[in-house]
Amino acid sequence: MLKEEHNTYIPNEVESKWQSIWKETDIYKTSDNVSSKKNWYALSMFPYPSGDLHIGHWFAFTPADAHARFQRLEGYNVLHPQGFDAFGLPAENAAIKRNINPKKWTFDNINNMQKQFDIMGNSYDWNRKLITCTPEYYKWNQKFFIEMYKKGLAYRKNGPVWWDPIDQTTLANEQVVDGKSERSGADVIKKMMPQWYFKITDYAEELLDMSTLEWPEKIKQMQRNWIGKSEGVTIDFKIENHTKNISTFTTRIDTIYGVTFVVLAPEHPIVTRLSLDKNKDVKNYILNSQKLSEIDRTSTTREKTGVQTDINCINPVTNEKIPVFIGDYVLASYGTGAVMGVPAHDDRDYIFAKKYSLPIKVVVSPDGSSDLELDHAFTGNGTQVNSAEFNGLSNIEAKQKISDLIQNRNLGKKTITYHLRDWLISRQRYWGTPIPMFYDKNNNIIPVEEHELPVILPDAKEFKPTGQSPLTLDEKFLYYNHPKLGKLKRETDTMDTFMDSSWYHLKFASPGNLEVPFEKEKIDKWSPVDQYMGGAEHAVMHLLYARFFNKVLRDLGYVNFDEPYKRLFNQGVMLARHMKISKRNNPLNPQPLVEKYGTDSVRAYLMFLGPWDRGGDWSDSGINGIYRWLNRIWEMMTTKYHEKEVLDLDSKNLSQISNQTTKDILNGMRNFRFNTSIATLMEYSNNLSKIKKNGTVSNSDWLDACKRLLIHLSPICPHISEEIWNIMGNKNSIHLQSNPSYNEELLEKSTYILIIQVNGKLRDQVELEKNTSKEEIKKFLNNSEKIKKHIAGKKIVKEIYIENKLMNLVVK
């Protein structure tokens, strides 16, 4: 029971005490079914085991935990698991640099980080821990890969791929940012290589449908942009004196009558097929364009260049002969790799035409006149001119009619193109899931038999990146004697680690089973993830891949839902000295803060800084205030309350603010407004401390208020609230309680503050009984010196009166 004397709040004692009790009682162990409770799956994006949890991790994980804990108080059966995204390059780089085994490095880091997770006080169910670099996990990557291969969703193709010269491996399109590797920061180059791909483009259209997702609009927009749907027409241009065609893609078929040239990408296959590069100028131009880095080639500010070829082609609607150019502003990877040049109505074509003195023919006119002189391309809408039978139509209408005409005459067809490329999945590195494929001596692809899975990643001694997977050095791994097919060579590439994170949320919902990747009944209880939480940097990588993969698993019969993550919340970026916090830059260590103030203070401070989705520049300058606040709560609740004289008014007031506090907290916590929720709690505790000083409410009212505050505090500061809860004599853990309820009727105060404005400006205010009559109020107005001063000599032309709120006098 409560002692009279003061005892001190020592965070580290309280925290380690409860952390070990929670561990012993396995309080966060989650069962798949709890009668009378709904399930809630709260998932934080699992971390890469880089070694230590820095303050950025704390900012990502502790508010997420507070929200999960809050959902428990809301009455849900909450699954909040954690694991490690354990494959990837840093382990290999550490192996090279420090001559340690990547597996050992990874597992040492995991052990270390799990201890640090415990210090955070997060409510993870560690019974479900998963580590993606274990054969039990990556076996299923391999099984899915084989099933995708059999369905044609995984394929091997020789093609241009992004190459990271530092990491010595290929990258997926999404992992290239501004021509640099998202991972190493190196300028990437294009290489021709046979590689494995996943056919994400088959799902482009379905991936565009995000109508069921409660995600930030920003992320949805980024995914839409990335998929980059564009509707238009592919139209074939006959080459003069040849049987071949040049196929072009355009979204502006209404400008077909204005085509005065055609431009091919330097890599366009027809260039070599028609030996256009026999021409010396053409050959030099192509050689030069190959020297340019991709970032230079796609720079919008660079001058457009090109070279004329020896061929011409025929405009299919006008039968005009037009020249064919090669220009490196045309990308081989988009559309058909060839564009029809319409200088009058496209900025790039205009610049190109001016440079090479090509004719500029206006076919869409802003004012209907047909002999315009343009000093720049006109890209807006207007009226067709110089367009044969389409003259006079609006270009929007003409677009339809010309498409129909072209389709009917078999000159081309309506086409949809996407910016999205297939997902390049193979990596020439060691520390990843081996791709479960063989090649025979004729290079035929033979999948590993399912009963042979997993293909174990062998121990390696040499990890130096050479452009080939280190697995090629392992003769024992490399060759396999197939009972029927004889000696086969294994695929030595490993999988992109985004494979691992594409389905890990399902494994958390069905851990432990080694026979199947997951049990359908179990994942159905938890899926889709109710609340996913993590950084926005994965908008077009992890989040897009996981959506794709979910649809693949659905089509393979594993799951029966369409989307993996129902709700998504992105926390903001925590910066340190204006730089993103990361292991590389400035791994701000929370350890000293935890030692000085305790986990609870660090957690509350991170949540109090501002809205979670905003982030900010890290500074610990305010944490002391949080620490003092927790000390005041400790002091207030661990010393005895003395009931002096119970005042009816104070009891009523307490009831009112208690109900209001609960209403605000529930609202705030539901919407991830941790900062305002904490502010509300501070106000409440400030109020309680005044009450305690005066002793004007009953003992039991006081006790109820304390409990209310503690329960509201418990998701944010789980340790101190548990300790005080326990000191107060409660037997069950505070984390097994429910949120207090509030009564709308008790929110009502009997009085209100009337705002009195003159011309919309506050001039006076007065506290009045609710529903005071307008006449009463006028009486007050007539007596108010402040009001009199402002209306003296003026005429009241209007009174705006809102009952129980405000009176605005409009004077002239």
Add this chain to the structure above:
RNA sequence: GCGGCUGUGGUGAAAUGGUAGACACGCAUGCCUUAGGAGCAUGUGCAGCAAUGCGUGGGGGUUCGACUCCCUUCAGCCGCACCA
């Protein structure tokens, strides 16, 4: 260039179209203390002794009333970008 977000005290920030700056940090003064620290109390948007005036990046508008809605402009951050 296109799209999105954000601009509020010395600082982090708060405000269903109705008291701008809640809640904190910091600072100031006082109490306590041998002292430092901690703690407690009071104050703290700016200018002014005050009355009062001004004040949410700038300009305009709607409204009795605008941080909030509309138009426009500037700045910062993020994303996309020769996408045909």
